[in-house]
Amino acid sequence: MTRLLPVRDELLGGDARPLYLGWLARLGNDELHDDEIEPPVPAGLQALTPAQVALAEFLMLDADWLAAAAEASPSLLAPESSGSEDSRFDPWLRELPAEEMRAKLRMLLQGRSREAERMLRNAFLKWDKGRNTKQLNLPRRRRISEIESRVASHRAIREKKEQEARQATEARRRKVRTRYLTSLLEQEDTAWSSIDAQLRRTTGNAYDQAFQKLQDLAAAYENARRDAVFRRRLAQLMSSRDKRAAWLARLQKAGYLWQPKS
Template structure:
């Protein structure tokens, strides 16, 4: 819930994106009909704030529906989101003396947050009215129109996720190959490590020794040196071939080594 706290200040500052996310939640809950129109589309739906991302997660919004809904959302220009001096000055010149005195009185009374909120809301209202006259605002779509775009965004998301999984798997294989190569570069040390673990005669030591043995088997197989692995394992079994718990692990894994009589 801590992640959601900034949403309140965003709403008070005139950011309508949390309200649109709430409407999408109603849509996801099946509360709306396909022929209903969406509310006015706020700017910046493609780049939600951290608090709005947390809100979307809390509301369990479908990512594909959100992407489809964001298609007609204009981007937020830095000057518009930050409120630059170039944006403020034309509006400030239109304020009456009484309006400015009222806000200064609020500041002197220790109501700075309220003064900032009312000033910002008044500025955003003025700016919205000016933009309505000069800009082509996004057309409000029917729910069925948004739904028609969901499948395309789902395909894009699934392709990206598949590419990410493939990239992660490729990295894992590369790391695995480097590790197995390092084992063979110091194979005597690796076999000595297994021998030392087996001499501890504990279940956890056997597990660690068996894991290292499996790694060595894979490393030898990768370079077609299986015969070397079998020979080194036979040497190891000459010292540990009567350890029942160890033999059980080998047999279960398919090595099928039997203790010497």
């Protein structure tokens, strides 16, 4: 819930994106019909704030529906294209009646700074919206069915990216694994000695550790196309080391080509 707290200030500052996310949640709950019209699409749906991301997660919004809805969302104006905050406020401040200014200053002196800021910001946003309505190229409001028609496309894009990410992760994992297996063969005598030392402990945990190292060695020899060497080294190990049933069962279950003598 801590992550959601900034949403209140964003709403008070005139950011309508949380409200649109709430409307999308109604879609997820099957509360709307295909022919219903969406509300005005706020700017910046493609770049939600951290609090809005948390809100989308809390509402369990479908990521593909959100991406489809965001197609009609204008980008937020960058500071360099919209000018500084001061330059935006100046025309409005010049029109603000002196009595209203005194009223807000009085609120500041009374310790009601947040209330004064909220009222001033809302008044400015209302003025700014009215001034620019004719200049804005507002997106056409779509029917729910129109948004839905784009969901499959975004789902395919998302799934492709996720698949590519999984493949990249798997490639990195294989690369690390290959380096590790190569390092085992660079010190194969040490690796076999480590297995032998674990077997001497004759405990279940020691057998587990020895068997894990043995599996790694088997994979290393297989990668190097030296399977025969692995079988020979394993036979040498077993000729001089523990032949307890618990250890033999592990070898047989793994399918290693070694059978104990009757």
